[in-house]
Amino acid sequence: MTIIVHHLNNSRSQRILWLLEELGEAYDVRRYERDRKTMRAPDALRAVHPLGRSPVVEVDGHRLIETGAIMEYLVARAGGRFGAPTDAEGAIRWRQFLHYAEGSMMPPLLALLVVGKLGLLGRPARPTVQGMLDDHLDWLESELASRPYFAGPDFSAADMMMSFPIEASRARGGLDESRPHLIGWLERIQARPAYQAALRTGGHYAYA
Amino acid sequence: MTIIVHHLNNSRSQRILWLLEELGEAYDVRRYERDRKTMRAPDALRAVHPLGRSPVVEVDGHRLIETGAIMEYLVARAGGRFGAPTDAEGAIRWRQFLHYAEGSMMPPLLALLVVGKLGLLGRPARPTVQGMLDDHLDWLESELASRPYFAGPDFSAADMMMSFPIEASRARGGLDESRPHLIGWLERIQARPAYQAALRTGGHYAYA
Known part of the structure; x- marks a missing residue:
């Protein structure tokens, strides 16, 4: 099951793409563009998650929000790569x-x-x-x-x-x-x- | 070794006291008072941690900051009480x-x-x-x-x-x-x- 990243341009979701590249994971990107005047996320993101914020990640049948929590999940799933040092x-x-x-x-x-x-x-x-x-x-x-x-x-x-x-x-x-x-x-x-x-x-x- | 909570009145550190009470842990409180006019933390907190913010917790020979990280540490130390559900x-x-x-x-x-x-x-x-x-x-x-x-x-x-x-x-x-x-x-x-x-x-x- 491929990981899906709901990605808002120029946003916090850039870090999730980066982590997935570091891990060498396969993923699909669903793209959302900010309004050029207000810089706000489009309403389409609210169809994915009611907060209408980015990132949202679909993985293992779950829908994840909150960058730090997503990172912890993906790191644990990858056997701890880029995770906590052992000391x-x-x-x-x-x-x-x-x-x-x-x-x-x-x-x-x-x-x-x-x-x-x-x-x-x-x-x-x-x-x-x-x-x-x-x-x-x-x-x-x-x-x-x-x-x-x-x-x-x-x-x-x-x-x-x-x-x-x-x-x-x-x-x-x-x-x-x-x-x-x-x-x-x-x-x-x-x-x-x-x-x-x-x-x-x-x-x-x-x-x- | 008793846990020490550097506690600023009326602040985020209140949650750490609460968690320790829920866990039934012994702890000592070092108290810091906000300036009554500016509501800012006193400089004395900077002697404990350069950010001068609250909470700071001393436990097991470590000095911890950041409420979420402190909670994760204390929960893990208590065998997972108040930790993540199993599903x-x-x-x-x-x-x-x-x-x-x-x-x-x-x-x-x-x-x-x-x-x-x-x-x-x-x-x-x-x-x-x-x-x-x-x-x-x-x-x-x-x-x-x-x-x-x-x-x-x-x-x-x-x-x-x-x-x-x-x-x-x-x-x-x-x-x-x-x-x-x-x-x-x-x-x-x-x-x-x-x-x-x-x-x-x-x-x-x-x-x-």
Whole structure:
């Protein structure tokens, strides 16, 4: 039974395509395009899942949502490839970053986006929100000073999860070469053949 | 070795106290108080973890952050109590809601908070953000129409994770009796003796 990825262009589902490429899994892509003006997902996604969000993955007769949960499922299904390191500290870091990427780091990025859309009106809130994000970037920079990947010495699903908020920070959150470990990590993961293959499959992706 | 919970009043760490009460684990609480004006965490939390956020938990010689990851660790350590149901669909839902609570539902609530702080200036953004949150509440209401708890027939860590965004929605996101399944679920979980015991330990909690 082939895996089906309901893929919204330029969205969180890009990471699922990437994981499937890394795993060498066969999959079909159902494509959805954002409205060019509002950037919102089309109503067609609501026919797949009532939240109308991306990604949605069909696998083994189940319909899965929530990127971190989908990644855990696909990693377990593949016998643990790109899963948690075997040492206790590494396993804790792996699980932590799988939750942290969307649970802690994306919220200030969403708030920045909302504040940005308000233009001048939003300006009073911007320093507070940027301050929240800077705290995250400072901490992550210090984490990558002591090891090449987020969970430990090896590339894993934790890095794939973390790509989206760090790419978003690079595009609109002030991440630049003043944080060299994060920039170096970003260049290494984006150079992976599976990342590049997923880009070709997924179509336009603003953060690549 | 006793578990230590670094607890910020009126925060996400309340759920960790609750889980430990449900599990009957011994734990010590290190208390941190929000600034009464800014509502921000004190700098003392940064001495415990550079992000300066709550919760932070010390257990088995490890220092854990990220509520969902802490819950997974504590549940696994307790032999799976309040963990995933044994059926495949239930297990998927359990993992999904563990990620979804902070990963998908809290971001619009944070955006609402930021927009609210802008007062009149923020008003143009409010309908969009409230619309995002309403989508979540509609879907969750439909989910609880077919089963009593988020993962399945039994109360689990997925419900403890979900308490915070649903309590926040009740306090400032428009959740009311027009969504009776969510309100009924909230009343059931808040009536649990362990929830009440954790409240006594944690101190003031605006959402209870």
